[in-house]
Amino acid sequence: MDTVPVMPEPVLPSTARLLLARTARTQREGRAPSLVAGVVRDGGLAWSAARGEVPEPHADVQYRLGSISKTVTAVVVMRLRDEGRLHLDDHLEEHLPGTPLGDRTVGQLLSHLAGASAESPGGWWERTPGGSLGELGLGPSDVVLGAARRFHYSNLGFGLLGELVARLRGTSWEDAVTAEVLAPLGMTRTTPRPVEPAAEGRAVHPWADVVLAEPEHHAGVMAAAGQLWASLTDLGRFGAFLLGDTAGVLDPATLEEMTVPAGVDSSAAGWASYGLGLQVLRVDGCTLVGHGGSMPGFLAGVFVDRDEQIGAVSLTNSTSGVDPLVFGLLTDLRAAEPRIVEPWTPAPSPLPLERLGVWFWGPSPYVLRSVGSDLLHLGPLPGRSGRASRFSPRDDGTWVGLDGYFAGETLRIAEDHLDLDTFIFTRTPYDPEAPVPGGVHEHGWQ
Template sequence: MTGVDEVPGAELSGVLARTRDAARVPALSAAAGRGGEVVWADVAHASWAGSPTPEHAFRIGSVTKPMVAVAVLRLVAEGDVALADPIGRHLPDAPAPDATVRQLLTHTSGLQSEFPGPWWERHGGPTWDELVRSGVEQLWDPGERYHYSNPGFAVLGRLVEVVRGSSWDKVLRDELWGPLGMTATGRVPVGPHVTGYAVHPHADLVHHEPVAEYHAAGPAGEVWSTPSDLVRFGLWLVGGEADRDAGEAVLPLALRHQMAVPRVVVDDAGPAGGPWPTSHGLGVRVRQDGTVRTVGHGGSVPGFTADLRADTATGDVVAVCGSSTLGFGDGTGLLAALQGAEAPSPLPPGDVHDTVERAIGRGTTGPGEITGTWYWGPVPHTVRVGADGRVELRSQHGSRGTVFDAVAGELRGVEGGYWLGERLTVRDAGGVPVALDVGTFHFTRAPYDPATAVPGGVAATGWYRPGPTA
């Protein structure tokens, strides 16, 4: 790395450390880019979490999606595919065959958010044939509205494989990762990597997360990478790469600019409403934070979260990767610190002094009730039932709120948020609700309650207090 003296390295490391402490992430790694180069990288970690370095890889979840989008746009640039093509023209067996390539890239195909069956991120994804047979729902007509869809990117990955005659990850290695010098990036780790954990929301306890094979779902979020490699990708996305000839050979800058055009509002605010700081382009998120517009993507799978932000005006880039399901927020504070602005305060520290009995307790609602606190993995949510019988599910961290109502004998998301249009099913044991299935996500009264059928299973160690050998 060069240019370290040109960036506030000490301030960036301080923001990273404070963010890690506030969110209790076992390992939090970050990098920054400016002037075509990675100019800073650092890792903050718990004392028990080994000795990770900036060269250790993390799972990056949905930051995989803009990489797959690049592979699709290369097909467009070469004339093999058009953005206006119905996907059924190339994949006759694809769900939503009338949806266009452009609509799949912008999450406006109408496809449901997750893959049918158990929570795929922990249980494992389907093969293509299994996906075709699974009955993926199309909740809206193509182009009607934004609705984030992981199956939509499985379809795009399949498109790349069929046209190229090679696996989607090999195409990315040959056509994107290799040319951009992203040597630590791959569908599986290609070097040192960290372990992913669930961190208990109320106690100093952790839980190992499984690393399932995603098969055809891989293009939705299976890649491993380092923040430095993600910064290289971000620099290229906004035309800030050092080797312009190599960058143009991957995808012309004009097409990269087309990726970053805001095409649809991301209306995930939920029933409470609120401002719309985020839109979606062709496979990328476009955020407007005050006067700063960034292009990139966030990502999460059990055990890991990640964020990539590239300033479209200055070319400054930050990437952050964490080893916790609960997450750390995003890269806004690091980008502000890189640019000499005041970094927002990190997430408030969790109440880790609660007793273990409360932390792994069964909740306080009575039999037959679904109101109160439920946990998606370690992430607490609140369920309220209104006088009209409608059910509201909302994260206690303020995101992913949806109202559900009876539709054709089922509870379906009818208002706002990530689960709009998705199904909520109550799982009973002896007449007592013990789990909720929300768009295939598994919610329990206690984090990863082993008394329920947690997709992907619960580690034999369960929740435990980490130490030097964890």
């Protein structure tokens, strides 16, 4: 029996007016020929609107996604990783031989740390028809930085990842992403080329209210970097995917892995980074994940707040000049309809209670506490600074760090001490009865 999809609860009328007012102002002030936008929660669009020359139903009109296509490409790469077909530390040469970036890894390409040129050689690929990988004629000049030296956004890098997907799947990039991502998510109005109804890409003159049609073509091997078109409804569904409604397309733990920033300290205020095919931003004290997109004639955005379980999407047919709308929509929705969190309920501790409480790293007090029935948290006392991480149990009785400074590190819990990556935490400061590294001075505390 077919299941009836659960429709998201609509936003309140007052919230709808607030969101519409922001959308209308963005379209007018940005002089966008047309603009559609929406907010996402509970699996899909909870509100949407259109401004400008948009045919009805507005949520079914296709716009070009631009670089949001990169995230779709990355999902297939991560599926290949989960299947054991590749590892993120594999050199590109192992799967796609013959390129000047062969010594760079798959993970570096996904996170724009491979030092690949920002653009492919030849004509501007976004405005000229593309060909095969061989026709690009890649050479040493397409490697512009050393591996893992710094973040450097690379359309070329994702073109290569799209070719990697095609080679390993034995099909085209388009067929792979359609079969493995778009179809399972029900994104039937997301296609490599426009299917009516679709907006025409426009450039708006900077000094006059006139427009110019932008070209549209297939980008060839560069398609994986920005080829896809989608409707607002489909982009909202992809937003729901980023919030965790993966429909079996990706393991939730793998999606979480994609959201982890590469090469930045995510505890610092006001940062922007890139995970594995996803932009990760800190905006107004909230961490947002998703991607922006631009192609000649189009701008797009999908960003979600995974903590609040809300997202926002927008599509417009203008080359430039339209301020990002999704961040403001998220701010409005968060303020107008704050999330009602699940109630706290008692849960059994994963450790005996006597193992929890205050432990000392040298003279510094830390608290080990349970989080629900299956996680631990070790961090400084409230009001003090220090390193903090959550830990998940392993089958051998140890615990592995999930985030923060101790991500990936092993925590071992003994009766009189904690052993965490050579750091020893004791019940009293520098307990002489515990295996404190370097020992404790024989005279003790004076």
